[in-house]
Amino acid sequence: MSKDFLKGAKSHYDVIVIGSGLAGLTGANVLAKQGYSVLLLEHHYQLGGMATWFKRRGGHIFDISLHGFPVGMIKSCRKYWTKEIADSIVQLKGVRFENPQFSLKTSFTREDFTKIITEEFGIPFETVDKFFATARSMNFYDDQSKTTRELFEEFFPGRTDVQRLLMEPIAYANGSTLDDPAITYGIVFSNFMSKGVYTFRGGTDALVNKMKEELQRNGVDIRIRCLVEKIELDADRHVQAVHVNGRRITCGAVLSNANLKSTIFKLVGEENFDESYVEEAKAVRLNNSSCQVYIGLKPGVGFENCGDLLFHSEHSGFDVEAMLSKNVSSRTFSFYYPETRPGSDRWLIVSSTNANYSDWADLPEEQYQADKKDLCETTLDCLDQYVPGIREKMDWIEASTPRTFQHYTRHMEGASFGTKFEGLKVSQTLPEQIGGLYHAGSVGIIMSGWLGAVNYGVIISNEIDKHLTPSDAAV
Ligand SMILES: Cc1cc2nc3c(=O)[nH]c(=O)nc-3n(C[C@H](O)[C@H](O)[C@H](O)COP(=O)(O)OP(=O)(O)OC[C@H]3O[C@@H](n4cnc5c(N)ncnc54)[C@H](O)[C@@H]3O)c2cc1C
Numbered sequence: 001m002s003k004d005f006l007k008g009a010k011s012h013y014d015v016i017v018i019g020s021g022l023a024g025l026t027g028a029n030v031l032a033k034q035g036y037s038v039l040l041l042e043h044h045y046q047l048g049g050m051a052t053w054f055k056r057r058g059g060h061i062f063d064i065s066l067h068g069f070p071v072g073m074i075k076s077c078r079k080y081w082t083k084e085i086a087d088s089i090v091q092l093k094g095v096r097f098e099n100p101q102f103s104l105k106t107s108f109t110r111e112d113f114t115k116i117i118t119e120e121f122g123i124p125f126e127t128v129d130k131f132f133a134t135a136r137s138m139n140f141y142d143d144q145s146k147t148t149r150e151l152f153e154e155f156f157p158g159r160t161d162v163q164r165l166l167m168e169p170i171a172y173a174n175g176s177t178l179d180d181p182a183i184t185y186g187i188v189f190s191n192f193m194s195k196g197v198y199t200f201r202g203g204t205d206a207l208v209n210k211m212k213e214e215l216q217r218n219g220v221d222i223r224i225r226c227l228v229e230k231i232e233l234d235a236d237r238h239v240q241a242v243h244v245n246g247r248r249i250t251c252g253a254v255l256s257n258a259n260l261k262s263t264i265f266k267l268v269g270e271e272n273f274d275e276s277y278v279e280e281a282k283a284v285r286l287n288n289s290s291c292q293v294y295i296g297l298k299p300g301v302g303f304e305n306c307g308d309l310l311f312h313s314e315h316s317g318f319d320v321e322a323m324l325s326k327n328v329s330s331r332t333f334s335f336y337y338p339e340t341r342p343g344s345d346r347w348l349i350v351s352s353t354n355a356n357y358s359d360w361a362d363l364p365e366e367q368y369q370a371d372k373k374d375l376c377e378t379t380l381d382c383l384d385q386y387v388p389g390i391r392e393k394m395d396w397i398e399a400s401t402p403r404t405f406q407h408y409t410r411h412m413e414g415a416s417f418g419t420k421f422e423g424l425k426v427s428q429t430l431p432e433q434i435g436g437l438y439h440a441g442s443v444g445i446i447m448s449g450w451l452g453a454v455n456y457g458v459i460i461s462n463e464i465d466k467h468l469t470p471s472d473a474a475v
Helices: 022-033 072-080 083-087 110-120 125-137 148-155 160-174 182-195 203-217 260-268 275-282 320-324 365-383 402-409 423-428 449-468
Strands: 012-018 038-041 053-056 060-063 089-092 095-098 103-106 197-200 221-223 228-233 239-244 247-256 289-297 309-313 330-336 348-355 394-400 437-439
Touching: 012 022, 012 449, 022 038, 022 072, 022 203, 022 247, 022 449, 053 203, 060 203, 060 289, 060 348, 072 083, 072 089, 072 449, 083 089, 083 203, 095 160, 103 110, 110 125, 110 160, 110 182, 125 148, 125 182, 148 160, 148 182, 160 182, 160 309, 160 320, 160 348, 160 449, 182 449, 197 203, 203 221, 228 247, 228 260, 247 449, 260 275, 260 423, 260 437, 275 423, 289 365, 289 402, 320 348, 330 365, 348 365, 365 394, 437 449
Parallel strands: 012 038, 012 247, 038 221, 095 309, 247 437
Antiparallel strands: 053 060, 089 197, 095 103, 228 239, 239 247, 289 348, 289 394, 309 330, 330 348
């Protein structure tokens, strides 16, 4: 008989959280701390969503999305998780760019970028300073029609080198392009520039395990291998229950951390929404997906410090189509040294490229395997210039594709960073359509990435609190 992953679960909870990505985990934690009964349902056998890791023979542990996040993560983790988690966040100081236009190393801070753009690219200080101030002052309520392309042309007309330096890391970090609203760029870029790029010392496994302990301390009922099939509504379009692993569990509210479009079209069904909302939701574009190549070195075998993050490109300028192309010319290498996981003797490298789902979706199995192998080989060819003799030093290599991301997180088309900008409004207005149904998770570029997902989980859990305990009920 198959195992009952819901054994002992209650028949009703105040809140059911669907999905254990960083937004789902954080939302569950905040609500449990406020005293609500919370059931967290995750279809995978591991918590974390895209914030995940896997182990391989020989003691290798690979992180999937632990490449870098802004300093704001320290404050969010201290406030909404634990001091212990916040205290393990450390700065990555070696960010490198290697491309036909320039070769440089930076701490990825405003101070260092200003120095580089003025001294190496010859742009007047006043222009750079004004650009930073403009980006910093951008917020969600600003004009959304100006694109990032227009923002760059305003400050650095015709300077494809400066534009590349400013845009390439952000395109990797959240899939945004020059045609997305400038505010999405300004907000994310300024978050990074305030103090540089940070990581979690100990690896994603340590982080997610600490989060799990905290959730348990706060009384969250955590269930893995639980795939939610349906969100049930009452006659007034209020959430009533979720259907999961053949069971029906009732609740006062649902926080869906599943992909926005899956939540609307698969878990609820478009017949339950206003027509205009359905049209708006259908028009939401998914963000791109990714390919990765994971390389583990033999125990104790290392390499000279190559930096922490290396943006490598053979392409002549910044070009999103080229970045997404299956014919890879741009890669981001993350170098993991033993200090990343104190006590470890492993050097690891993860190469990431942005990718289109359509390039991988329908390949016959044999071709799919051959293309993955080819991706591994071309990655090693490229990496050899930074880590000479990589093939002899290596002990493990494998690749993931948009199909892999879709399989493990159930994101439509394996979207790595949720949806494009228009997804934010559709996500935020979901409760106006269905009483008690909320969405938190990567959307709209701004609410994507580790920090965006955590913060969105907090914002939405506060909305759920207001729904469950209206302020007039407290008096
Ligand atoms: C290759 C790659 C590299 C990245 N690098 C970085 C980086 O360096 N820095 C950074 O800040 N961000 C990075 N990101 C992005 C970041 O990882 C994500 O934006 C963030 O982790 C997403 O969190 P989320 O809350 O939106 O949920 P997700 O991580 O998308 O998780 C959603 C969860 O819901 C579950 N789920 C879905 N449907 C159901 C269902 N029906 N029933 C039960 N469970 C369900 C899924 O299994 C999953 O666990 C990267 C992403 C990728 C793919």
